[in-house]
Every structure is written in C-alpha cells, then in structure tokens.
Amino acid sequence: MKLKHLIESQQLTVDILSELFSVADDMRANPKKYSDSLKGKILAALFYEPSTRTRFSFESAILKLGGQVIGTENAKEFSSAVKGESLEDSIRIISAYADVIAMRHDEEGSAKRASEVSSVPIINAGDGKGQHPTQALLDAYTIKREFNRLNNLKIAMVGDLSSGRTVRSLCYLLAKFKEGIEIIFVSPEHLRMRGDIKEYLQKHDVPFRESSDLNSVLQQADIIYMTRIQKERMSLEDYEKAKGKFIINKENFNLIKPTARILHPLPHVEEIDLPIETEKQDKRVAYFRQAENGLYARMALLLHLLKD
Amino acid sequence: MKLKHLIESQQLTVDILSELFSVADDMRANPKKYSDSLKGKILAALFYEPSTRTRFSFESAILKLGGQVIGTENAKEFSSAVKGESLEDSIRIISAYADVIAMRHDEEGSAKRASEVSSVPIINAGDGKGQHPTQALLDAYTIKREFNRLNNLKIAMVGDLSSGRTVRSLCYLLAKFKEGIEIIFVSPEHLRMRGDIKEYLQKHDVPFRESSDLNSVLQQADIIYMTRIQKERMSLEDYEKAKGKFIINKENFNLIKPTARILHPLPHVEEIDLPIETEKQDKRVAYFRQAENGLYARMALLLHLLKD
Amino acid sequence: MKLKHLIESQQLTVDILSELFSVADDMRANPKKYSDSLKGKILAALFYEPSTRTRFSFESAILKLGGQVIGTENAKEFSSAVKGESLEDSIRIISAYADVIAMRHDEEGSAKRASEVSSVPIINAGDGKGQHPTQALLDAYTIKREFNRLNNLKIAMVGDLSSGRTVRSLCYLLAKFKEGIEIIFVSPEHLRMRGDIKEYLQKHDVPFRESSDLNSVLQQADIIYMTRIQKERMSLEDYEKAKGKFIINKENFNLIKPTARILHPLPHVEEIDLPIETEKQDKRVAYFRQAENGLYARMALLLHLLKD
Numbered sequence: 014m015k016l017k018h019l020i021e022s023q024q025l026t027v028d029i030l031s032e033l034f035s036v037a038d039d040m041r042a043n044p045k046k047y048s049d050s051l052k053g054k055i056l057a058a059l060f061y062e063p064s065t066r067t068r069f070s071f072e073s074a075i076l077k078l079g080g081q082v083i084g085t086e087n088a089k090e091f092s093s094a095v096k097g098e099s100l101e102d103s104i105r106i107i108s109a110y111a112d113v114i115a116m117r118h119d120e121e122g123s124a125k126r127a128s129e130v131s132s133v134p135i136i137n138a139g140d141g142k143g144q145h146p147t148q149a150l151l152d153a154y155t156i157k158r159e160f161n162r163l164n165n166l167k168i169a170m171v172g173d174l175s176s177g178r179t180v181r182s183l184c185y186l187l188a189k190f191k192e193g194i195e196i197i198f199v200s201p202e203h204l205r206m207r208g209d210i211k212e213y214l215q216k217h218d219v220p221f222r223e224s225s226d227l228n229s230v231l232q233q234a235d236i237i238y239m240t241r242i243q244k245e246r247m248s249l250e251d252y253e254k255a256k257g258k259f260i261i262n263k264e265n266f267n268l269i270k271p272t273a274r275i276l277h278p279l280p281h282v283e284e285i286d287l288p289i290e291t292e293k294q295d296k297r298v299a300y301f302r303q304a305e306n307g308l309y310a311r312m313a314l315l316l317h318l319l320k321d
Numbered sequence: 322m323k324l325k326h327l328i329e330s331q332q333l334t335v336d337i338l339s340e341l342f343s344v345a346d347d348m349r350a351n352p353k354k355y356s357d358s359l360k361g362k363i364l365a366a367l368f369y370e371p372s373t374r375t376r377f378s379f380e381s382a383i384l385k386l387g388g389q390v391i392g393t394e395n396a397k398e399f400s401s402a403v404k405g406e407s408l409e410d411s412i413r414i415i416s417a418y419a420d421v422i423a424m425r426h427d428e429e430g431s432a433k434r435a436s437e438v439s440s441v442p443i444i445n446a447g448d449g450k451g452q453h454p455t456q457a458l459l460d461a462y463t464i465k466r467e468f469n470r471l472n473n474l475k476i477a478m479v480g481d482l483s484s485g486r487t488v489r490s491l492c493y494l495l496a497k498f499k500e501g502i503e504i505i506f507v508s509p510e511h512l513r514m515r516g517d518i519k520e521y522l523q524k525h526d527v528p529f530r531e532s533s534d535l536n537s538v539l540q541q542a543d544i545i546y547m548t549r550i551q552k553e554r555m556s557l558e559d560y561e562k563a564k565g566k567f568i569i570n571k572e573n574f575n576l577i578k579p580t581a582r583i584l585h586p587l588p589h590v591e592e593i594d595l596p597i598e599t600e601k602q603d604k605r606v607a608y609f610r611q612a613e614n615g616l617y618a619r620m621a622l623l624l625h626l627l628k629d
Numbered sequence: 630m631k632l633k634h635l636i637e638s639q640q641l642t643v644d645i646l647s648e649l650f651s652v653a654d655d656m657r658a659n660p661k662k663y664s665d666s667l668k669g670k671i672l673a674a675l676f677y678e679p680s681t682r683t684r685f686s687f688e689s690a691i692l693k694l695g696g697q698v699i700g701t702e703n704a705k706e707f708s709s710a711v712k713g714e715s716l717e718d719s720i721r722i723i724s725a726y727a728d729v730i731a732m733r734h735d736e737e738g739s740a741k742r743a744s745e746v747s748s749v750p751i752i753n754a755g756d757g758k759g760q761h762p763t764q765a766l767l768d769a770y771t772i773k774r775e776f777n778r779l780n781n782l783k784i785a786m787v788g789d790l791s792s793g794r795t796v797r798s799l800c801y802l803l804a805k806f807k808e809g810i811e812i813i814f815v816s817p818e819h820l821r822m823r824g825d826i827k828e829y830l831q832k833h834d835v836p837f838r839e840s841s842d843l844n845s846v847l848q849q850a851d852i853i854y855m856t857r858i859q860k861e862r863m864s865l866e867d868y869e870k871a872k873g874k875f876i877i878n879k880e881n882f883n884l885i886k887p888t889a890r891i892l893h894p895l896p897h898v899e900e901i902d903l904p905i906e907t908e909k910q911d912k913r914v915a916y917f918r919q920a921e922n923g924l925y926a927r928m929a930l931l932l933h934l935l936k937d
Contacts, residue, residue, distance in 0.1 A: 048669055053356055055384055057377065066722055069673065069699050073726035076671055076697045081384045083377050085394060086701060096549065098588030101597070106374055106587065109613040110381035130597075241712065279722065280714030289717070289746075305725040361664055363692055365685065389692045391685050393702055404857065406896030409905070414682055414895065417921035418689035438905070 016318060018128040018135040022149035022182040027189055033150065033317060034157055037309035044077065047312070051080035054319055057111035058084030059103075060138070061118040066279065066304070067138050067147075071115045074311040083111060089119075101130045108132045113319055116140075134318040142176050142246070147314060148278055149182035151307040156236065158306065159274050159299055165193030169230045171259050172240035172284060174198055174206040176247065179278040180240060184210045188217040196221035197230050201255040204242070227259045231268040237261070239277045239284055239300075262286040266297075274299040324626060326436040326443040330457040330490040335497055341458065341625060342465055345617035352385065355620070359388035362627050365419035366392030367411075368446070369426040374587065374612070375446050375455075379423045382619040391419060397427075409438045416440045421627055424448075442626040450484050450554070455622060456586055457490035459615040464544065466614065467582050467607055473501030477538045479567050480548035480592060482506055482514040484555065487586040488548060492518045496525040504529035505538050509563040512550070535567045539576040545569070547585045547592055547608075570594040574605075582607040632934060634744040634751045638765035638798040643805055649766065649933060650773055653925035660693065663928070667696035670935055673727035674700030675719075676754070677734040682895065682920070683754050683763075687731045690927040699727060705735075717746045724748045729935055732756075750934040758792050758862070763930060764894055765798035767923040772852065774922065775890050775915055781809030785846045787875050788856035788900055790814055790822040792863065795894040796856060800826050804833040812837035813846050817871040820858070843875045847884040853877070855893045855900055855916075878902040882913075890915040 016024055025033075040047050056075040058068050063086060072082045100123060107114060108131045116124055117138040124137035124144075139145040157163055168187065170180045184206075187194050196214065198206045198221060205223065214221050224230050231237060242255045261275065266287060269275070277285060277300040285300075292298045324332060333341075348355050364383040366376050371394060380390045408431060415422060416439045424432055425446040432445035432452075447453040465471055476495065478488045492514075495502050504522065506514045506529060513531065522529050532538050539545060550563045569583065574595060577583070585593060585608040593608075600606045632640055641649075656663050672691040674684050679702060688698045716739060723730060724747045732740055733754040740753030740760075755761040773779055784803065786796045800822075803810050812830065814822045814837060821839065830837050840846050847853060858871045877891065882903060885891070893901060893916040901916075908914045 044669075053352075053385075055381055065701050065704065066719075069723060069726050072699045073671055076699070077669075082699075083380045083384070083390075085373050086703070087394070088373065096553070096588050097590040102588060103374075105609055106612045107377060109609075110377050110616055245712070280712050280718060282713040301721055301725075304722045308726055361660075361693075363689055391688045391692070391698075393681050393684075395702070396681065404861070404896050405898040410896060411682075413917055414920045415685060417917075418685050418924055 016134075018131075019146050019314065019318070020124045020128055020135065020137045021144045022146040022185045025146065025150060025153075025186060029317070030150070030153060033310065033313040034154055036316060037154060037306075037313040040312050041309050047078055047316070049079040050316055051075060051078040051319055054078075054080040054112040055110070056080060056082050056084075056315070057107050057114045058082060059088050059107065059114055059116045060084070060086050061088040061116075062139070063087065064117055064139065067117065070307045071136075071138065071311055074308055074315055077308075078312055078315060080112075080315075100126060104131050104135075113315065136314070136318070139178060143178065144182045145178040146182055147307070147311055148179045149186045150314065151303065151310040152179065152183050152238075152276060152278075153186050154310045155276060155299060155303040155306045158302075160235070163187075163190040166235045167195045167197070167233055168236040168238060169197045169199055169234040170206075170238045170240070171199040171227065171230075173204045173242045173255065174200040174240070175204040176243055177240045180206070180238065181210055183238065184214060188214060188219050191217055191219045194219050197234065198223045199225065199227055199230055199259055201258050203251055204255055228265050228268055231261070231265055232270070235270070235273050237269065237273065237275045239275060239281065241280065241282055241284060257283060260284055260286060263288065266291070269297055271297070273297055276300055276303050279304055324442075326439075327454050327622065327626070328432050328436055328443065328445045329452045330454040330493045333454065333458060333461075333494060337625070338458070338461060341618065341621040342462055344624060345462060345614075345621040348620050349617050355386055355624070357387040358624055359383060359386040359627055362386075362388040362420040363418070364388060364390050364392075364623070365415050365422045366390060367396050367415065367422055367424045368392070368394050369396040369424075370447070371395065372425055372447065375425065378612075378615045379444075379446065379619055382616055382623055385616075386620055386623060388420075388623075408434060412439050412443075421623065444622070444626070447486055451486065452490045453486040454490055455615070455619055456487045457494045458622065459611065459618040460487065460491050460546070460584060460586075461494050462618045463584060463607060463611040463614045466610075468543070471495075471498040474543045475503045475505070475541055476544045476546060477505045477507055477542040478514075478546045478548070479507040479535065479538075481512045481550045481563065482508040482548070483512040484551055485548045488514070488546065489518055491546065492522060496522060496527050499525055499527045502527055505542065506531045507533065507535055507538055507567055509566050511559055512563055536573050536576055539569070539573055540578070543578070543581050545577065545581065545583045547583060547589065549588065549590055549592060565591060568592055568594060571596065574599070577605055579605070581605055584608055584611055587612055632750075634747075635762050635930065635934070636740045636744055636751065636753045637760045638762040638801045641762065641766060641769075641802060645933070646766070646769060649926065649929040650770055652932060653770060653922075653929040656928050657925050663694055663932070665695040666932055667691060667694040667935055670694075670696040670728040671726070672696060672698050672700075672931070673723050673730045674698060675704050675723065675730055675732045676700070676702050677704040677732075678755070679703065680733055680755065683733065686923045687752075687754065687927055690924055690931055693924075694928055694931060696728075696931075716742060720747050720751075729931065752930070752934070755794055759794065760798045761794040762798055763923070763927055764795045765802045766930065767919065767926040768795065768799050768854070768892060768894075769802050770926045771892060771915060771919040771922045774918075776851070779803075779806040782851045783811045783813070783849055784852045784854060785813045785815055785850040786822075786854045786856070787815040787843065787846075789820045789858045789871065790816040790856070791820040792859055793856045796822070796854065797826055799854065800830060804830060804835050807833055807835045810835050813850065814839045815841065815843055815846055815875055817874050819867055820863075820871055844881050844884055847877070847881055848886070851886070851889050853885065853889065853891045855891060855897065857896065857898055857900060873899060876900055876902060879904065882907070885913055887913070889913055892916055892919055895920055
C-alpha cells in the first residue's frame with residue numbers, strides 16, 4: 014500500500030507505519046545510503062502560518078535525501094493569496110513547480126482541498142484546529158523507539174486538548190494499536206478533548222478517562238504527553254484560566270516512574286519547568302529526542318511518497 | 322546573439338525567441354539531459370515586492386538545472402534598503418555572491434539601473450509599472466505551443482491595460498511577428514492602454530483597436546488575454562469603477578471559438594468565474610498550462626544567460 | 630588548533646587566521662577544487678534580526694562548497710520565539726536538523742548561550758551590541774590582501790564607535806598584530822569607543838588616540854575604516870547630533886594617501902558620498918572588494934569548522 018497524499022493520521026495504517034519506522038531507522042544508521050535517493054526532486058514548503066521548526070524539519074529531510082527546496086515562511090502575507098487567489102489555484106500552479114508540497118494552513122480542511130487539485134503529493138503540515146499527521150507519525154515513532162512497542166501503554170495527554178492538533182492526531186493513531194492502550198485526558202475544564210475523538214475511541218474500544226489530578230496521573234502513566242496552552246488560538250480570558258494549571262517542575266517530576274517518558278510536540282513554555290541539567294541527563298525527558306525523530310520520520314515519509 | 326541581461330521584452334528578437342522555445346521544448350522532453358547544466362551556479366532571487374509564484378518559478382527553474390538559490394521574499398523590509406542603502410550598492414554586493422539575479426522591484430527603471438552596476442546578468446522579474454519580460458516570454462511560448470505560430474492571430478487584451486505590465490510587454494513582443502497580428506484592447510475607460518504602446522504599435526504597423534463590448538470580442542478573438550484589476554496599484558474609487566466590468570463566466574464562455582484560448586498571467590480573481598470542471602477539461606482554458614510553461618521558458622533563459 | 634564555535638574575534642589566533650587566509654586565497658583561485666568539500670552538510674541561517682547581505686554571504690559560502698541551506702530571515706517574528714520558547718530550546722532542536730548554525734540575534738551574549746547547548750558549531754553573525762567576528766575576519770583578510778601585512782599600519786575608525794560591533798571586533802583582532810599598529814578613533818562625542826576596548830588595547834600595548842579632526846586624520850591613516858551611524862540603535866536626538874558629522878566626499882577624498890584604503894562594513898549611506906566612477910575606479914575605495922572577501926573568508930571558516 015502506498016499513500017498518494019498524507020492528509021490525516023487515520024491514513025497511517027499499521028503496515029505503513031511499520032515500513033516508515035524501519036526505513037527511518039535505516040536512514041539514521043546509514044545516512045550515506047540515502048543521500049541521493051531524491052536527487053532532482055523539489056519540495057515546496059508552503060507555510061501560511063509560521064512554524065520555523067516544522068518547516069526546517071521538512072526542508073532538512075528533503076535535503077538529506079539529495080532533493081531541493083522552494084519555500085515561503087509567510088504564504089499568507091506574501092503570496093497571491095493577498096490578491097484574492099483561491100488556495101486551489103495556488104496549489105495547481107505550485108504543483109507544476111514542485112514534486113511534493115508540505116503545507117501549513119490556518120483553515121481546517123485546507124490540506125484536503127489542496128489534495129483534490131494537486132498533481133503532486135500534499136503533506137498536511139497542520140491545518141488549523143484539524144490535524145498534523147507527521148507530528149502523529151513522529152510521536153508514534155518516538156514511542157516505538159523508547160518502548161519498542163506501541164501497545165500496552167498508559168498514556169496521559171495534558172494541557173490544551175481542545176485545540177491541540179497533535180493530541181487529536183495521536184488519538185487516531187493509538188486506536189490502531191488498541192491492545193492494552195489506555196488514555197487519560199488531563200486538561201482545564203474549558204479545554205477538554207472534543208466529542209468527536211471520544212466517540213472515535215469508544216467506537217474502537219480504546220478505554221479513556223478524564224482527570225484533573227495531574228500528580229496522581231504522573232505516578233501511573235508510561236507516557237506523559239504534555240502540550241502548550243495555545244494562547245494564539247483562544248481568548249485572553251480562556252488563556253488566563255488555563256495558564257499554569259498543569260505543570261511539571263522539580264516538585265512533581267520525581268513522581269514520574271523511572272521507565273516513563275515525557276513527550277512534548279514543542280515549543281514548550283511554562284508547562285515544563287525543569288533545570289537544564291535534568292533535561293540533558295534524565296532519560297525520562299524524551300522531547301528533544303522526539304524532535305530529532307521528526308527528521309527521520311519525515312525523510313521516510315518523503316521517500317515513501319516520491320519513490321517510483 | 323546572446324543577451325547579457327534581460328530588462329525589457331524588446332530585447333527578445335525573433336532569433337532568440339526561436340532558440341529559447343526550442344531549448345524549452347527539449348528541457349520538457351528530456352529533463353535529465355539538463356539536470357546538471359548549471360551545477361555550481363547560484364541564482365539570487367531578490368524580491369522587493371512579494372510574488373511567490375514568480376519567485377517559485379525562477380527558483381524551481383535554476384534548481385532543475387542543477388543550480389542553487391539564495392533569496393529573499395521581502396527585500397524591501399529586511400535588506401539594508403531600510404538602512405538607506407542605494408539599490409546600486411545592494412546589487413554590486415549581491416553580484417559578488419550570485420551568478421545571476423532575478424529582481425522584482427516596485428520602481429519602473431530599477432532593473433535597468435541594476436544592470437548598469439551588476440557584474441552578473443540581471444533578469445527583470447517586474448519593475449513597477451514598467452516591464453515583466455519573462456512573462457512576455459512565457460506568454461509568447463504559450464501562444465507558440467497552443468497555435469504553433471506567432472502570427473495571423475487576433476488577440477484581445479482585457480482588463481487593467483494601463484498599469485498591467487504583462488500586456489505592455491506582450492505588445493512589444495507581438496510587434497515582431499506583425500504579419501496578420503491584430504490587437505483589440507478591452508478595458509474600463511480609466512484604465513486604457515497608454516499612449517506609448519499605441520505609438521509603438523502604429524510605428525510597427527500592428528493594427529489595433531479599442532472596444533468596450535467584451536461579448537462581441539469573445540466571438541472573434543483567437544486569444545483572450547485576461548488580466549486582473551490591480552487593486553494595489555490604484556485608488557479605491559478607480560478600483561470600484563473597474564471591478565466586475567469585464568468578466569468571463571458560464572454565461573459568455575461559450576461565445577468563445579472552439580479553437581481559441583484564454584490566457585491569464587494569474588492570479589485570477591473574479592474576472593474569470595468558471596466551474597472547476599470547465600477549468601480542468603476545456604481546452605480553451607490555457608492559463609494553467611501557461612503557468613507551467615513559465616518554468617521551461619525561464620529554464621531556457623537561465624541557460625542562455627549563464628552558458629559559457 | 631581547531632575552533633568548535635566562533636563566538637568572538639578573540640578566538641581567531643594568528644595561526645588560525647593564517648590558515649583561513651591561505652585557504653580563502655586558494656578557494657578564490659581554484660573554486661572547482663572545493664565545490665564538493667561540504668557535500669551533504671546543512672547550514673541553518675538563523676536570523677533574529679534582518680541582514681540580507683550577511684545572510685546571503687553565508688548561504689552563498691556553504692552552497693559554493695557543495696552544502697545546503699535551511700534558513701529564516703525573520704526568526705524573531707516567525708519562529709516559536711513568539712510562542713515563548715527559549716533560545717536554548719530552539720538551538721537544541723535546530724542543531725538536530727543542521728550541521729552548523731550561523732546566528733544573528735539582537736541580544737549581546739546570545740551566541741555564547743547558543744553555543745553552550747548546541748551539538749553543532751555556532752557562528753556568531755552578530756549579537757546586538759556584542760560582536761560580529763566574521764566581519765572582523767573578513768576585515769583582517771581584506772587588510773592582508775590590500776597591504777600584504779597586518780602590522781605597521783595606522784588605522785582610523787570613524788563614525789559610531791559606541792554601538793558599532795565591527796570596530797569593536799576589529800580592535801580585538803588588531804591587538805594580536807600589535808607591532809607598529811596605531812589606532813585613531815574619530816567619533817561624535819556621545820558615540821565614543823567604550824572603555825572595555827580601550828582597556829583591552831592598553832593591556833595589549835596597542836597605542837590609540839581619539840580625534841575629532843577627520844581631515845587631518847585622512848592625511849595620516851593607512852586605513853580609514855568608516856562606519857554608519859546606526860539610527861536603529863539610538864535615540865532620534867542622538868542620531869541627529871551624529872548624522873553628517875564625519876563624511877568622506879569629493880572635497881576631502883584627495884587628502885587620503887594614494888596607498889591608503891577606505892574600508893566600510895556596508896551598507897554605507899551619507900558618510901561616504903563619492904561619485905560612482907570614483908567608487909568603480911579608484912583603488913583607495915576598497916569596500917566592495919571587502920564585501921567580496923567576506924564570501925571567501927566565510928567559506929574558509931565553514932570548512933575549518935566542518936572538516937572532519
């Protein structure tokens with residue numbers, strides 16, 4: 014099975030994930046073997062919303078495979094969008110100049126619309142409150158590398174679960190490995206996980222529950238998936254209510270099991286407040302390894318989409 | 322004959338065009354043959370005005386020839402221009418870092434000024450109300466591909482003819498193939514083609530006329546060259562007067578001859594209002610092919626300017 | 630001796646400079662020899678402050694060595710910095726995607742902080758009022774090329790000496806070649822060279838003095854190092870007091886010795902007001918050659934930092 018586009022994490026079947034993980038591992042071990050794999054291929058990094066990290070990760074991925082990049086970090090302000098052009102027209106034209114398009118946009122559903130007119134693969138690099146499937150991919154890849162399994166895990170998701178794309182995408186993915194998966198949602202009252210995901214988990218028999226006692230959850234979870242309260246996606250009042258509510262710091266860090274891991278899609282701000290030395294040395298801090306895994310996961314995906 | 326810079330479409334002689342068209346066709350048919358043609362060459366994409374599409378097209382062109390890119394999509398705000406540096410100084414320095422400069426600027430005549438101090442070829446990628454010769458080049462290349470000739474054609478130019486660079490540049494070019502060329506200008510009263518172009522056409526014996534009856538023109542023309550009313554280059558009052566006046570939509574589309582073609586430099590907004598299916602399937606809609614032709618036309622131009 | 634990072638010009642020992650100058654000369658003479666030297670290496674150009682010229686220079690340098698670039702020209706506004714991420718976290722993550730980071734930031738000391746967490750070499754491309762060591766490197770390289778020596782020179786530094794990074798970095802460097810070095814500072818009263826540099830020069834036995842008589846200095850100096858009054862780093866009142874005070878123009882240009890050279894880190898504005906023909910033809914105008922030297926100096930530095 015081969016994907017044409019990657020729009021939502023539901024498309025990542027167990028087989029595809031397994032292929033991507035093993036290719037990603039091989040790329041890490043043997044970078045030279047792949048250094049010309051995508052020679053002559055051009056990635057368009059089309060970011061209507063800023064995200065330096067995600068853009069860098071995609072650009073580095075195609076370059077390490079021998080490909081090239083054209084891109085904009087501010088498509089919204091600079092492109093013909095300001096002249097009133099439809100997204101569809103922009104994509105039609107850019108797909109004549111590039112071999113694959115990684116697109117970040119602020120409207121939910123925009124990546125799907127792009128894929129309907131594009132002559133080249135579209136990778137959804139985040140569509141508003143919608144999905145961010147390559148983040149889910151790298152999250153799963155990180156879990157695989159840290160635990161050597163994707164089942165029999167108790168996963169706490171903490172923070173802004175309502176507008177957080179990453180936790181939504183990850184839920185879809187975890188539902189595929191449901192054996193022994195248990196999810197605990199920890200969020201401020203007004204930022205709870207939305208109903209569509211809960212229904213999805215129910216339908217796929219993935220047990221989940223909600224809690225507001227972070228410290229008790231920290232003692233039980235194998236994975237603590239922290240997220241940032243996204244100030245830019247809510248009212249100031251909602252932000253003030255949520256801010257500083259669920260924090261991992263020196264005080265509660267050692268409640269976490271020695272075998273557990275903290276993940277975070279980054280950037281993190283005050284929700285994780287640990288000394289630099291702890292971040293550097295304690296195995297439980299996995300979020301910088303997670304960011305690096307993003308590079309290899311995206312390399313594997315690009316090769317999957319572009320190989321003949 | 323070899324060009325040093327490309328500043329205005331008048332420089333594109335019949336011989337040069339013929340060479341560029343045939344190289345462009347060959348590049349499309351045999352991309353691998355050219356994939357290292359400009360290895361080691363660097364294009365500076367120096368955009369003082371935003372134009373994602375044109376920039377992408379140039380960047381993709383040099384990359385597909387094995388070259389590389391340095392660039393800025395916002396030279397006006399970010400470069401040393403804000404510190405008060407003259408354009409001439411910027412060009413002198415950038416020409417030490419790059420092998421060719423594609424430059425978009427908001428001042429008419431700026432590309433010419435740049436060419437006077439640059440040690441490397443300058444390509445005018447649009448200078449305010451001045452010219453945009455690579456657009457004229459790709460327009461002519463599109464006409465050649467669609468009709469297999471550049472003479473004996475009745476060409477309607479529709480929309481903002483006063484500030485539209487593309488129609489101005491195209492007029493200069495068509496004057497070279499004057500046999501059987503006839504031009505019809507269709508524009509709001511206050512956005513009529515300027516006198517300098519009319520004089521040029523008269524001097525070169527190219528018949529032209531003005532009309533305000535779009536539907537009648539649609540029935541006669543071989544080529545309908547639509548343009549956008551450029552809100553950003555006029556007063557709001559002028560824009561309101563011009564907006565929505567000359568439109569191709571479902572109602573009048575079928576007045577167009579089956580052998581005719583609609584061109585548009587894109588982005589298009591309301592001046593073309595056709596269903597997506599029509600745009601995808603009807604041969605008369607040529608503007609997406611036109612955008613793709615821009616890639617090959619610019620590849621051929623870059624090779625022409627940079628080959629030893 | 631091999632540098633891990635380049636944070637301040639004090640790190641550039643006489644031996645390292647000598648190596649870099651000779652490699653830079655060889656790269657200029659034999660560019661093809663080096664065209665694959667850094668194949669597969671990625672430079673992250675991380676600019677929190679705009680500087681098109683410096684960025685282009687670094688990007689062109691790595692490309693000419695066969696490497697690649699990821700970059701942002703507006704890290705401050707677009708990166709996760711706006712979401713509140715610490716510089717340290719950004720660097721940790723970017724150092725997983727790139728092999729070397731050239732960083733421009735508005736805070737003094739930021740490059741040092743970056744180097745403490747980065748897993749790849751950091752090049753300080755300017756940190757606020759701090760240093761700009763590659764500018765000092767290219768300045769020294771230019772002096773070497775123009776005079777074939779770095780000692781026995783009388784050097785005037787003119788303009789904004791208080792916030793000017795380049796003159797500060799250059800002083801540190803000149804102190805290494807102290808034999809016969811003499812420095813004359815010429816600046817408005819309120820923009821005088823700061824005490825730390827004066828102490829450093831004193832400690833290293835480099836004679837210096839201050840003067841406010843530019844014309845007399847022009848007659849004596851071997852090198853006139855002009856700098857721009859940096860409007861963006863001072864109050865409007867201070868700017869008005871400093872503006873137009875020390876200018877080289879047609880009137881005093883010929884006071885300069887035939888063997889002397891005018892340097893300037895560029896962009897220059899009114900502080901140098903010479904006819905284009907003079908700038909093109911008179912050997913004493915060295916600042917465009919200086920800019921070009923920056924390319925080769927940075928190529929040599931990149932190779933030094935990245936070679937195995």
